[in-house]
Amino acid sequence: MKKIEVITRNYKLDDIKEGLTSLGIKGMTVAEVKGFGRQGGHKEVYRGAEYQVDFVPKIKIDIVIDDELVADVVQAISNAARTGEVGDGKIFISPIDDVVRIRTGESGSDAV
Amino acid sequence: MIQSGDTAFILVCAALVLLMTPGLALFYGGMVRSKNVLGTIMQSIIMISLVSLEWIYIGYSMSFGPDVAGVIGDMSHFALSGVTAAPSDTYATTIPHIVFMIYQCMFAVITPALITGAFAERVRFAPFCAFSVLWAVFVYNPVCHWVWGGGFLGDMGVLDFAGGLVVHLTCGVAALVACIAIGPRKGFRKRQFIPHNLPMTLIGTGLLWFGWFGFNGGSALAADEIAATAFVATHIAGMTGMLTWTVVEWYHAGKPTTLGAASGAIAGLATITPAAGFVGPNSAVAIGLLGGLICYLAVMAKNRFGYDDSLDVVGIHGVGGLVGTIALGLFASTAINPGGADGLFFGNPGFLVTQFIGIGIIGVYTLVISWIIIKGVNAVSPLRMEDNAEEIGMDTSEHSESAYQA
Numbered sequence: 001m002k003k004i005e006v007i008t009r010n011y012k013l014d015d016i017k018e019g020l021t022s023l024g025i026k027g028m029t030v031a032e033v034k035g036f037g038r039q040g041g042h043k044e045v046y047r048g049a050e051y052q053v054d055f056v057p058k059i060k061i062d063i064v065i066d067d068e069l070v071a072d073v074v075q076a077i078s079n080a081a082r083t084g085e086v087g088d089g090k091i092f093i094s095p096i097d098d099v100v101r102i103r104t105g106e107s108g109s110d111a112v
Numbered sequence: 113m114i115q116s117g118d119t120a121f122i123l124v125c126a127a128l129v130l131l132m133t134p135g136l137a138l139f140y141g142g143m144v145r146s147k148n149v150l151g152t153i154m155q156s157i158i159m160i161s162l163v164s165l166e167w168i169y170i171g172y173s174m175s176f177g178p179d180v181a182g183v184i185g186d187m188s189h190f191a192l193s194g195v196t197a198a199p200s201d202t203y204a205t206t207i208p209h210i211v212f213m214i215y216q217c218m219f220a221v222i223t224p225a226l227i228t229g230a231f232a233e234r235v236r237f238a239p240f241c242a243f244s245v246l247w248a249v250f251v252y253n254p255v256c257h258w259v260w261g262g263g264f265l266g267d268m269g270v271l272d273f274a275g276g277l278v279v280h281l282t283c284g285v286a287a288l289v290a291c292i293a294i295g296p297r298k299g300f301r302k303r304q305f306i307p308h309n310l311p312m313t314l315i316g317t318g319l320l321w322f323g324w325f326g327f328n329g330g331s332a333l334a335a336d337e338i339a340a341t342a343f344v345a346t347h348i349a350g351m352t353g354m355l356t357w358t359v360v361e362w363y364h365a366g367k368p369t370t371l372g373a374a375s376g377a378i379a380g381l382a383t384i385t386p387a388a389g390f391v392g393p394n395s396a397v398a399i400g401l402l403g404g405l406i407c408y409l410a411v412m413a414k415n416r417f418g419y420d421d422s423l424d425v426v427g428i429h430g431v432g433g434l435v436g437t438i439a440l441g442l443f444a445s446t447a448i449n450p451g452g453a454d455g456l457f458f459g460n461p462g463f464l465v466t467q468f469i470g471i472g473i474i475g476v477y478t479l480v481i482s483w484i485i486i487k488g489v490n491a492v493s494p495l496r497m498e499d500n501a502e503e504i505g506m507d508t509s510e511h512s513e514s515a516y517q518a
């Protein structure tokens with residue numbers, strides 16, 4: 001199993017969710033996060049005074065999937081989130097040792 | 113002889129002017145960081161209570177009591193003695209004396225509240241209250257008497273329709289003195305002080321504008337032609353100021369902003385205040401334009417001088433009051449208000465000189481007395497918050513409250 005962690009633009013959430021559910025992904029965790037990468041921050045102006053806002057609001061989506069789905073999922077996320085501009089975000093893929101569903105005690109792929 | 117129309121109008125105007133103080137609280141509250149929003153609102157709101165109390169006991173009598181040597185009212189109206197439902201012999205003779213008193217009370221309330229924007233986010237509540245009450249007694253009341261209460265400046269011919277000198281110039285000068293004496297916010301010029309809720313500031317702007325119709329319109333003290341003139345001039349200057357600031361900012365900084373539009377409106381409204389009942393609509397456009405432009409430049413200039421007037425009281429209210437008082441010396445016309453004067457553009461340069469004398473005397477007096485009051489209060493109880501308390505924010509450290517629960 002793998003964990004896919006996506007950090008991307010807030011307004012891409014609905015597109016990504018649609019792409020993933022069409023692949024049969026049944027759950028995800030979404031968090032509002034802030035940070036910066038190559039995109040950097042942005043400038044705001046209040047009464048002529050410029051402020052540099054370093055941390056850009058983003059969303060982080062976590063999903064856990066079986067290994068054979070990884071290529072399709074990464075493709076679906078990329079298709080949904082890509083604008084071609086700096087700031088599209090990143091996808092991190094990491095191994096997961098095990099998953100346990102708390103309600104039933106199932107583990108492994110059954111619990112995903 | 114009491115006129116019911118005038119009485120109804122001034123009662124409503126008094127309520128409108130009162131509304132400006134909570135409006136100001138929102139205007140300022142939105143511009144500070146979230147940890148200071150309640151502390152900032154509190155500094156405006158508490159004035160309703162403290163200054164009203166001061167006003168009914170001594171403020172009204174000092175300002176509008178029988179004149180002593182052109183300098184101050186005597187104490188014959190102490191605790192509203194003689195201020196009844198019968199009209200005054202001297203002021204606003206068509207409304208109950210007590211209505212005139214409560215209308216003027218609302219001006220006394222908002223003036224020290226305006227100053228608080230200069231030292232936002234860094235003063236302790238108790239010495240702040242002491243400063244404000246002392247300032248109301250020793251600055252607002254005498255200046256009010258000099259201009260409106262039968263004092264020497266009014267006798268000399270200085271005109272101020274609704275408070276360009278008495279309200280805006282005094283609060284602007286006090287704001288400058290206060291923010292220099294108290295010092296900049298911790299981290300000034302290193303850290304960013306971004307407004308935490310501009311929609312709140314815009315609601316405040318709307319309430320201030322609404323209240324300003326009572327502030328300026330009501331200063332005619334009757335529901336008459338002058339009130340109508342003042343009401344219209346007020347709106348015209350507010351909207352011209354808003355447009356001017358927006359256009360100038362768009363050109364100068366690249367984008368038009370909501371805070372800019374709000375700031376321009378307040379600048380235009382403050383600038384028309386001394387002139388509202390003495391000028392026609394075209395002059396009001398010119399005055400709103402001057403207000404929007406010059407106040408914008410004044411706010412930009414702040415960064416060069418390096419003092420931390422947190423919410424631009426000097427640049428918007430002080431400079432607005434100053435520009436409006438001078439503009440009155442230019443644009444006043446007896447064709448609009450026979451009780452006023454003609455300005456420079458209507459063939460009377462002497463009146464402009466008179467206005468400058470008024471500005472000079474009130475400016476210097478306010479500067480000196482505000483400085484003495486601040487130093488005096490500071491010696492007894494420091495105005496400045498301790499470093500740690502300032503970091504935590506006024507809401508928690510001064511009031512044990514927080515505006516927003518996580």
